[in-house]
Amino acid sequence: MTTKALVEIKDLNFSYDERAILKGINMTMPRGKVIAIMGSSGCGKTTLLRLIGGAVTPSSGHVKVDSQVVHELSRNELFLLRRKMSMLFQFGALFTDLSVFDNVAFQMREHTNLPESVIRDLVLMKLHSVGLRGAHNLMPAELSGGMARRIALARSIALDPMLIMFDEPFAGLDPISLSVIGNLIRRLTEALGMTSILVTHDVHESLKIVDYVYFISEGVITAHGTPAEVRESASPFVHQFVHSEVNGPVPFHYPAETYATDLNLESSVA
Amino acid sequence: MPRRIVIGIQGVGHRVIDSVWRLGYAARFFTLTLLKSGASIRRFSLIIRELYFTGVLTMVIILVSGLFVGMVLGLQGYETLQKYGAETAVGTLVALSLVRELGPVVAALLFASRAGSAITAEIGLMKATEQLEAMGMMAVDPVARVVAPRFWAGVISMPLLAAMFSTMGVFGGYLVAVVLIGVDEGSFWSQMQSMVDFRFDIVNGIIKTCVFGVAITAIAVFEGYDAQPTAEGVSGATTRTVVTSALVILGLDFVLTAFMFRGVG
Ligand SMILES: Nc1ncnc2c1ncn2[C@@H]1O[C@H](COP(=O)(O)OP(=O)(O)OP(=O)(O)O)[C@@H](O)[C@H]1O
Numbered sequence A: 001m002t003t004k005a006l007v008e009i010k011d012l013n014f015s016y017d018e019r020a021i022l023k024g025i026n027m028t029m030p031r032g033k034v035i036a037i038m039g040s041s042g043c044g045k046t047t048l049l050r051l052i053g054g055a056v057t058p059s060s061g062h063v064k065v066d067s068q069v070v071h072e073l074s075r076n077e078l079f080l081l082r083r084k085m086s087m088l089f090q091f092g093a094l095f096t097d098l099s100v101f102d103n104v105a106f107q108m109r110e111h112t113n114l115p116e117s118v119i120r121d122l123v124l125m126k127l128h129s130v131g132l133r134g135a136h137n138l139m140p141a142e143l144s145g146g147m148a149r150r151i152a153l154a155r156s157i158a159l160d161p162m163l164i165m166f167d168e169p170f171a172g173l174d175p176i177s178l179s180v181i182g183n184l185i186r187r188l189t190e191a192l193g194m195t196s197i198l199v200t201h202d203v204h205e206s207l208k209i210v211d212y213v214y215f216i217s218e219g220v221i222t223a224h225g226t227p228a229e230v231r232e233s234a235s236p237f238v239h240q241f242v243h244s245e246v247n248g249p250v251p252f253h254y255p256a257e258t259y260a261t262d263l264n265l266e267s268s269v270a
Numbered sequence B: 001m002p003r004r005i006v007i008g009i010q011g012v013g014h015r016v017i018d019s020v021w022r023l024g025y026a027a028r029f030f031t032l033t034l035l036k037s038g039a040s041i042r043r044f045s046l047i048i049r050e051l052y053f054t055g056v057l058t059m060v061i062i063l064v065s066g067l068f069v070g071m072v073l074g075l076q077g078y079e080t081l082q083k084y085g086a087e088t089a090v091g092t093l094v095a096l097s098l099v100r101e102l103g104p105v106v107a108a109l110l111f112a113s114r115a116g117s118a119i120t121a122e123i124g125l126m127k128a129t130e131q132l133e134a135m136g137m138m139a140v141d142p143v144a145r146v147v148a149p150r151f152w153a154g155v156i157s158m159p160l161l162a163a164m165f166s167t168m169g170v171f172g173g174y175l176v177a178v179v180l181i182g183v184d185e186g187s188f189w190s191q192m193q194s195m196v197d198f199r200f201d202i203v204n205g206i207i208k209t210c211v212f213g214v215a216i217t218a219i220a221v222f223e224g225y226d227a228q229p230t231a232e233g234v235s236g237a238t239t240r241t242v243v244t245s246a247l248v249i250l251g252l253d254f255v256l257t258a259f260m261f262r263g264v265g
């Protein structure tokens, strides 16, 4: 196997309309590892995943997946690449007109010519691995939020991709399913030799299972390192994040006028 | 004052540019849908599933409305025609009105409000809940997999539904005129048979329904695909589908009628 990194991000800049979201991001994600991306809400983590998946185009810089520059691929090449990667959406994005079984079977039916009996076995195996084999007859509307996410996880590993991007896989899970899913991600990564990118807020659970962590704040990488380095880190940012402190360098507010201006206090004082 | 005028003119300009841009975008989307239809025509089961949702589920409203429209035509026609002693022509009147105008137009209006709005809402919601993006990420083109089957199902169902509407209407006219009022049954049917021309009346009616089917479903899938991915966005798009379709149906009907029936009679 090549030792070259699966995902390389170089000087990546991205903005929606005028507002810069990501500014000069550099990352390397080696094959077979679980890499976590952490950062406060709205700092651009989902956007970064969409850039890796080629759903949006960077303003400058590039993302390379499997040695291909994603935004320079033709549509067909991009679709070929996407067959080898998969994304777990933040809110599941299950197909609401298909049953749980058909959701997991979706890609198998679209991309392979497997006979229905084989697909059935594969789907049940995938569902079993997330603990929801018994739910294969349900429709997405009949699932709880956490169940939907686990089904979405089963769907994202349907074709054993080389790269999976998990957007908040832990949100809305009870502590038991949370560590089950965490371990599942770890196990799958090792068993299938795939690479996982994990976007999460759950510092404690993810530090247990990941190989490397990147912290993003206000569009730049403020810190990165292995879980051991992160736990020991002296960086105030990392410290605040790991220990969930309210006061520190992580901004809680979306950029705005000063509070006083917005409440018209200054004009009345002046 | 001049500043306000300038802003006003700018506003008008913006709107015009926006609409032209959107029209161009819609045309591109329509072409794209046609180009990507191959897969769904090969996998016809995809279209069959949608035929159930757009066609079969619209049948009830079409059949019931057809019956009532036909009954009203029978009543009104009889009232007027009997003054001239021509009440046996009521069958012809009912059949011609339905096949030429009312069948295609009313069925299309009903189709737009029942099936068209449902298509828009469904595609819009799939967009709002990221299902379309997720599908793209799985290397499955949403236009080919979601839009094209719905489009073709609509195009196929529309003429069939309109035919059912007209058939039910003729039956309704028969019920009122022959069964209820007692017009002579033999002349009711024979006049209708001799006066309704297959090529001229029926084929033209079918052409109309096909055109309406393409227009309504194209509007419905486009509005759904283009909807803002929020609850308000989807409900706005659904309303636009019904309103735009209704206007387009009536406008197209005039144009088509002008071409088909000009200078005859
Ligand atoms: N389609 C869009 N158009 C314009 N701005 C957007 C769009 N999507 C996201 N943004 C903006 O981009 C920023 C980053 O969004 P993103 O979804 O990547 O955040 P995130 O890090 O995933 O947050 P969270 O942890 O809450 O999911 C946000 O501030 C948001 O306002």
Ligand SMILES: [Mg+2]
Residues within 6 Å of the ligand: A045, A046, A047, A090, A167
């Ligand atoms: Mg996000």
